[in-house]
Amino acid sequence: xxxxxxxxxxxxxxxxxxxxxxxxxxxxxxxxxxxxxxxxxxxxxxxxxxxxxxxxxxxxxxxxxxxxxxxxxxxxxxxxxxxxxxxxxxxxxxxxxxxxxxxxxxxxxxxxxxxxxxxxxxxxxxxxxxxxxxxxxxxxxxxxxxxxxxxxxxxxxxxxxxxxxxxxxxxxxxxxxxxxxxxxxxxxxxxxxxxxxxxxxxxxxxxxxxxxxxxxxxxxxxxxxxxxxxxxxxxxxxxxxxxxxxxxxxxxxxxxxxxxxxxxxx
Numbered sequence: 001x002x003x004x005x006x007x008x009x010x011x012x013x014x015x016x017x018x019x020x021x022x023x024x025x026x027x028x029x030x031x032x033x034x035x036x037x038x039x040x041x042x043x044x045x046x047x048x049x050x051x052x053x054x055x056x057x058x059x060x061x062x063x064x065x066x067x068x069x070x071x072x073x074x075x076x077x078x079x080x081x082x083x084x085x086x087x088x089x090x091x092x093x094x095x096x097x098x099x100x101x102x103x104x105x106x107x108x109x110x111x112x113x114x115x116x117x118x119x120x121x122x123x124x125x126x127x128x129x130x131x132x133x134x135x136x137x138x139x140x141x142x143x144x145x146x147x148x149x150x151x152x153x154x155x156x157x158x159x160x161x162x163x164x165x166x167x168x169x170x171x172x173x174x175x176x177x178x179x180x181x182x183x184x185x186x187x188x189x190x191x192x193x194x195x196x197x198x199x200x201x202x203x204x205x206x207x208x209x210x211x212x213x214x215x216x217x218x219x220x221x222x223x224x225x226x227x228x229x230x231x232x233x234x235x236x237x238x239x240x241x242x243x244x245x246x247x248x249x250x251x252x253x254x255x256x257x258x259x260x261x262x263x264x265x266x
Contacts, residue, residue, distance in 0.1 A: 006083040010048060013081050015071055017059055018051055024065035034066070035073040043076050050094045052086040059083070063094035107176040108150060112143040118175040129167035137161055150178055188214055196242060196264040201232040207263035217259040222251035239266060 038045055049071065050063035059081065061068045071079045084090050095101045105114055119135035122128055138161040145159065153172055156163050163169060191210050194203050205228040211219035227250035234248060242264060246254045 006053065007085055009083055011081050011083060012078050013051070013059060015076055015079050017057055018049065018068070018079070018081070019054070019058070019060040020068065021061040021063075021065060024069050026066060026069075031066075031069055031073055034070045038070055038074050038076070043074065045071055045076070045079050048080040048082045050098070051081045051083055052091065053083060054086075062091045063098045063100060065100065102174055104175055104177045106179050107142075107153070107172075108147050108179050110176070112139060115139045115143055122171055122175060129171045130163070133162045133168070138163060152178065191263055193263055193265050195266060196231070196245075196260075197236045197239065197266055199232075199264070201228055204228045204231050210263060211259065216262075217256060219256065219259065222256075227251055241266070 045067050047064060047067050049061050049067050051059040052062050054060050062084070067079075084094055092101070096103045105118060107115070110118075116135060116139040119130070119133070119138055123130045123133055123135050138159075141159040141161045142156060145155065147155075153169055153176070154165070156172070157165050157169060163172070188210060191207055194207060196204075199207075205224060208219065208222075208224045208227055211217070212222065212224050213220070227248075230248045230250040231245060234244070236244075242257050242260050243254065245252050245260065246257050252260070
């Protein structure tokens with residue numbers, strides 16, 4: 001019988017069925033004192049161990065490792081546990097809520113308030129390398145920066161906010177991370193060049209919409225519908241170049257006319 005339907009349940013499990021997770025270390029005095037407190041409470045751990053299922057009736061501790069260490073020290077036969085999904089994000093959440101790890105925020109997108117709270121936390125930490133940094137000044141300069149495409153924290157050292165390379169910059173990695181930039185989508189395939197004199201209105205529109213969607217030379221700022229109408233309805237029989245388009249008041253100036261040569265011929 002499979003026991004994988006216990007997600008979210010509080011279980012009273014045999015300690016022998018629970019494998020240790022990450023190594024845990026703390027003061028021997030704290031462990032012994034907590035062990036005595038558990039034994040005085042009839043051997044019940046009222047703070048459960050957080051476990052994931054790794055097999056039929058087999059578990060592994062993933063959070064509240066201190067409670068697991070105390071249960072071992074107390075030689076408990078059974079311990080109270082909560083079973084959670086084995087996905088990394090669920091385990092990470094449990095560790096954060098148990099204060100076993102410090103949560104991190106994406107500096108590419110973090111709000112000013114979030115950045116300020118994170119910096120104040122770091123500055124207040126004992127022995128912090130950021131002692132003496134004004135978190136408000138640093139926050140204002142970081143928040144005002146174009147952080148969207150940062151791939152590392154080095155640009156912060158150029159903001160003149162007191163955070164320099166080395167220990168100060170390394171301290172930021174305790175609370176901030178940077179998402180890997182999303183891969184750029186390949187540009188749309190260039191359309192075949194069509195004759196401006198003989199092109200239909202739809203063909204003109206398709207050529208211009210390509211330039212607009214590709215954001216080539218500012219064409220994303222023109223009204224493609226209006227420009228298509230004006231170009232199509234213009235008398236083009238005597239045109240010897242594309243230059244007359246700049247006089248149609250359709251948002252295409254002489255600089256943009258040069259770009260039209262990518263999609264139009266005479």
